Amino acid sequence: MAKKQQNDDNLVAQNKKARHDYSIAETYEAGVVLTGTEIKSVRAKRVQLKDGYAQIRGNEAWLMNVHISPYDQGNQFNHDPLRNRKLLLHKKEIQKLTGELNNQGITLVPLKMYIKKGYAKVLLGIAKGKHEYDKRETIKKRDQDRQIERVMKHY
Template identity: 60%
Template sequence: MPKGLGKTLAQNKKASHDYFIEETYEAGIVLQGTEIKSIRAGRVNIKDSHARVDKGEVKLINLHISTYEQGNRFNHDPTRTRKLLMHRKEIDKLIGVTQQQGYALVPLKIYIKNGYAKVLIGVGRGKKKYDKREDLKQKQMKRDIDRAIKDRE
């Protein structure tokens, strides 16, 4: 994870359940008009979104940024495809990784850093059903142990 993450506005908790996150990258988001105001107000949903490398550009698909209430007729489309700003070397690396079977680009967090909206993109390898069940068992056991320790005190 990059150091100095700003204020987290949206987090994809389901990503760690569905994917093994192997690498993370920080990227800027190209926004229009009132989108930054909606993001700063926390009116963003990252749950069903994903990223894709298309013609040498990384694009964020299905990210929902609600329309700004005080906006006018020039308000934005809530689920439009947004371009991500990354270094060329990082994009080239992502092209190689995503061409492998079972890998996906998953947005993990949206946050404000130095006044700019940033997204944390993770390279995820899909989990099988038994992996997900195993994770749930581990989480439940940890909860039970913590509860037993707390009751002892």
């Protein structure tokens, strides 16, 4: 009997504002180093990616300004909600990201956080900021696509 394929990607948090404010060129999946109470809060989906970003410091990638709420039953073992967390990437990926981030106007933004095979993962995007007119163009194109879909649905 064929084995059923399981979907182990459990979405924990998504940064919807990032795709609106930035144009995403490339994405990378990175593991996150978390403490015991942090992973329990992540599994409870108490994560806020909105103001987060990633940096490369000394050949290491760090996730900054991502809020993971303290675990309710954590007592004195709880963590600082805004602490910097180390990201797990291959050395070649870090070197490539370092080269990309040297360009002006390029930043590394967390797009999603999810649980994959029991491990917390972050989808990072190489992002370039959009101007206001770019945002309006994106909204206009999305509306046109929706109208086309509505018309095509009836035929």
